[in-house]
Amino acid sequence: MSNSFIIGQYVPGSSIVHRLDPRTKMTIIFFFVIIVFLANSVGSYGVLIVFALLSMFITRIPIHYIVKGLTPVWFLIIFTFILHLFVTREGTVLFEIYTFKVYSGGVIQGFAIAMRFFLLILVTSLLTLTTTPIEITDAIEDMLEPLKKIKFPVHELALMMSISLRFIPTLMQETEKISKAQASRGVDFKTGPIKERAKAIVPLLVPLFVSAFKRAEDLAMAMEARGYHGGEGRTKLRALKIEKRDIFVYILFAIVIALLLYTRN
Amino acid sequence: MKNTSSSKLVKLVILALLGTISLILFFLNFPLPFLPPYLKIDFSEVPALMAALIFSPFAGVIVVAIKNILYLAVTGAADPIGVIANIIAGVMFVVPVAILYHKYKGVKSIISGLVSGTIIMAIGMSILNYLLILPAYAWFMGWEMTDKVKWLTIIGGVLPFNAIKGIVIGLLFVPLFIKMRSWIEQKQTSFV
Numbered sequence: 001m002s003n004s005f006i007i008g009q010y011v012p013g014s015s016i017v018h019r020l021d022p023r024t025k026m027t028i029i030f031f032f033v034i035i036v037f038l039a040n041s042v043g044s045y046g047v048l049i050v051f052a053l054l055s056m057f058i059t060r061i062p063i064h065y066i067v068k069g070l071t072p073v074w075f076l077i078i079f080t081f082i083l084h085l086f087v088t089r090e091g092t093v094l095f096e097i098y099t100f101k102v103y104s105g106g107v108i109q110g111f112a113i114a115m116r117f118f119l120l121i122l123v124t125s126l127l128t129l130t131t132t133p134i135e136i137t138d139a140i141e142d143m144l145e146p147l148k149k150i151k152f153p154v155h156e157l158a159l160m161m162s163i164s165l166r167f168i169p170t171l172m173q174e175t176e177k178i179s180k181a182q183a184s185r186g187v188d189f190k191t192g193p194i195k196e197r198a199k200a201i202v203p204l205l206v207p208l209f210v211s212a213f214k215r216a217e218d219l220a221m222a223m224e225a226r227g228y229h230g231g232e233g234r235t236k237l238r239a240l241k242i243e244k245r246d247i248f249v250y251i252l253f254a255i256v257i258a259l260l261l262y263t264r265n
Numbered sequence: 266m267k268n269t270s271s272s273k274l275v276k277l278v279i280l281a282l283l284g285t286i287s288l289i290l291f292f293l294n295f296p297l298p299f300l301p302p303y304l305k306i307d308f309s310e311v312p313a314l315m316a317a318l319i320f321s322p323f324a325g326v327i328v329v330a331i332k333n334i335l336y337l338a339v340t341g342a343a344d345p346i347g348v349i350a351n352i353i354a355g356v357m358f359v360v361p362v363a364i365l366y367h368k369y370k371g372v373k374s375i376i377s378g379l380v381s382g383t384i385i386m387a388i389g390m391s392i393l394n395y396l397l398i399l400p401a402y403a404w405f406m407g408w409e410m411t412d413k414v415k416w417l418t419i420i421g422g423v424l425p426f427n428a429i430k431g432i433v434i435g436l437l438f439v440p441l442f443i444k445m446r447s448w449i450e451q452k453q454t455s456f457v
Contacts, residue, residue, distance in 0.1 A: 009340065080406050087409065113406060133338040140334075160281040160327075164335055167285045175289055194297075194306075198437040201308060205441055208286060209315060213452065216278040223274065 009069055009128045016245055017059045018130045022139035024246040025127055028253050032123050035260055036116050043263030045115055051256050052122050059130050069125040070118075077114045084110030135238075137161040142240055155231025163219070171212070178207050272456055280324060283312040284331030288339075291332055297429060303347075304426040310355055310434055311441070317363035318442075319452050325363055329355035346401050353393060358386040358431060375442050376435075383431025387424055394423045 012018075017025070032048075039045050056066065090105025127136075141158035148154050179189060182203050189200050287309045294307035309332055317325025332355075333348045362378035395415055403410040442449070 076406075080408070083408060117406065128338075128340065133335075136338040140338075156277055160277055160284065160331060161334065161338070163278055163281040164285045164288070164331055165338070167282055168288065168335075168339075171282070171285050172289055175286075194433055195436055198308075198433050199440060201437055202441045202444060205308075205311060205437075206444055209283075209312070209445070210448065212282040212286060213279060216282050217275055220275040220278045223278075228274070 009065070009125065010132050011061050011065055011129050013060060013130065015059050015130070017055060017126065019245065020130075020249060021240055021242055021246050022131050022135040023142060023240060024242070024249055025131060026136070026139050026143070028249065029123055029127055031253070031257070033120060035257060036119050038260060038264060039116070040112075041263060041265045044260050045112065047256060047259045047263055048119055049115070052119050055126055056122065059126060061129055065129065066122070066125065069129065070121060073117070073121050077117050080117060081110040081114040084113060133165050134162060137165065138236075138238060138240060155234075159231075167215075171208070174211065175204070175208060179204050276320065276324075276456060280316055280320075280327050281331065283316050283328045284335060287312040287328055287332040288335045291336065297426070300426050300429075301422050304422055306426075306430050306433055308434060308437060310358055311438060313355060313359045314362055314434075314438060315449075317359050318366055318449055320456065322360045322363035322367075325359040326356050329359060346398060346405065350390070350393070350398050354386055354390050354427065357389045358382040358434075361385055372439070372443060372446075376439060379431065379435040379438060383428060383435065386431055387427040390427045391419045391424045394419055 032051075036048060039048055085102055085106045086100055088106035088109050089101075089103055091103045091108070093101045094104050094107065095102055137158055140161070141154060144152070144154045144157070179187075183189065187200050187203055189197065189204075191197075192200075290311065291307050291309035294305040296302045296305050310329070313325040313328040313332070316328045329352055333352050337345075337348055359382065361382040362375065365374045365378035365381065368374070399410060399415050399418060402408075
């Protein structure tokens, strides 16, 4: 079971951010996403930027990993900035490009929105960079605990999630193996019109489904042979525990919120 | 073949693995040449359709949900609105196919299910984009979106995209169903 995840962004490390309880990280990110929308002055954005950059440096993740995670959104951030530059008509005219007038309000607003976007992406990607998917599902299971009262099957959901995660590498390998086997028999996955490509996937999916069902039956049998009997009274291999550092981070974050509210106008 | 106590667990594990297959197919997406690049076609609805045919429409919904939650846990919550939109689109596509199939059985019910699923998804997503998704994105990024821009995005992007997506998945699923029909029917009887 020591198979590491091939997909995903997790970068192993031993920083305090890595060792925080995943519930702490998720709670803080949840509130961070909300307070980002409260920032409306240079000071309040400054507070958030300092917080985000500080957390980034504490993780000690090489900067190119973080930049790589941001690449798909650079375009969107720049596009939003330029859109605001030309559409917003507030403040004084700074300069003219042909018939377009660029207003100071546009520059300020474009910059603020781009910053907001950048902060959101940076902080949420810090979660997936420092937390394994399995820790995230453990945290989700724990945080959904109250829903058990209304008979929501929290344990079953968490079980399905962790089985799914565990089998991503296995089934990816299998997909690759089958597609190579079919390609060697002359199936063409890569070229041709969409209609032909859709049909080419059929001989890939048939064995994939059949073997997934076989695997599932074996796994269920193995689980029951080892005494699996549902979520009731089950102990955990990875128990979540709130440590001193979690409380410290909560206090720090409360200070950030207070500073933000203070610097806001 | 299976006794009742373990068949529930087998079902859970099967849905989990179908969710994994769905996620893998989700990553093998490709954009369409004439539509905006953020609208990408993938075959991740196929495992959900399989679950919906073998078990129930609700099983299909679970597979769609697992795929999207896994996607969030693996790649990070960069685009929560897109994830919610994907869940809703998946449900609108999978549920009609499953309902029609469980009522009438056979290839014809699959084809009519895929056609009605495609229509419901294309029109439903257009309405939802107009009322909720596009305004949510606009709010998120501080854009001002006029009605004209919204209509353009829907007529030129959302509507044809979802229609083509439904048709392409249908083109794959009908031959797949014909090939796997006896296997599907056999599995149905082993999980009552």
